[in-house]
């Protein structure tokens with residue numbers, strides 16, 4: 001457990017140039033507090049105490065501004081920067097080393113049942129206020145631009161921007177206009 005806490009703090013140090021020391025990170029990063037709380041909510045929810053899990057998640061939503069459904073699956077070293085306004089839906093999967101900024105929604109479109117929230121693969125970055133909607137896949141190390149509304153898959157190492165989001169770059173190579181029209 002201590003190892004997990006240390007790697008969470010290390011992830012903040014790697015991603016946030018404003019982070020000054022471990023104590024400050026431990027005490028003042030709401031995204032980190034939300035993730036730690038989620039581990040408890042998730043355990044309760046998936047081990048016969050769903051109501052307690054939801055109540056625990058709701059309490060921490062109040063404290064951190066981050067709403068994570070207790071059934072969502074969150075990987076290691078995920079970093080939620082700033083936190084406020086992040087919503088992560090029930091069937092979301094967020095893999096290791098993902099970065100989410102404030103205002104991000106991993107939500108449903110309202111049209112699907114069952115797995116209806118996104119899967120964000122390892123190392124992807126979802127910028128501030130981006131809305132990722134539906135059971136789509138954001139590929140490994142992909143980037144989603146600030147305020148994008150993403151309704152379809154983004155390939156690994158791709159960059160998607162705009163409303164609705166289009167893939168404008170893959171692995172550093174810009175897409176030709178006709179390729180992403």
Ligand SMILES: CC(C)(COP(=O)(O)OP(=O)(O)OC[C@H]1O[C@@H](n2cnc3c(N)ncnc32)[C@H](O)[C@@H]1OP(=O)(O)O)[C@@H](O)C(=O)NCCC(=O)NCCS
Nearest residue numbers: 101126127128143144145146147148159161162168169174
């Ligand atoms: C998408 C982003 C991550 C950059 O990714 P990138 O792979 O380096 O992409 P580039 O900067 O090369 O931009 C590629 C194209 O998308 C455009 N673009 C970049 N971000 C965009 C956005 N949010 N909305 C619309 N277009 C955007 C660029 O202007 C560029 O267009 P061009 O090809 O016509 O010149 C970055 O622009 C972004 O949105 N960062 C926000 C990070 C954040 O949330 N910060 C909050 C800190 S508090």
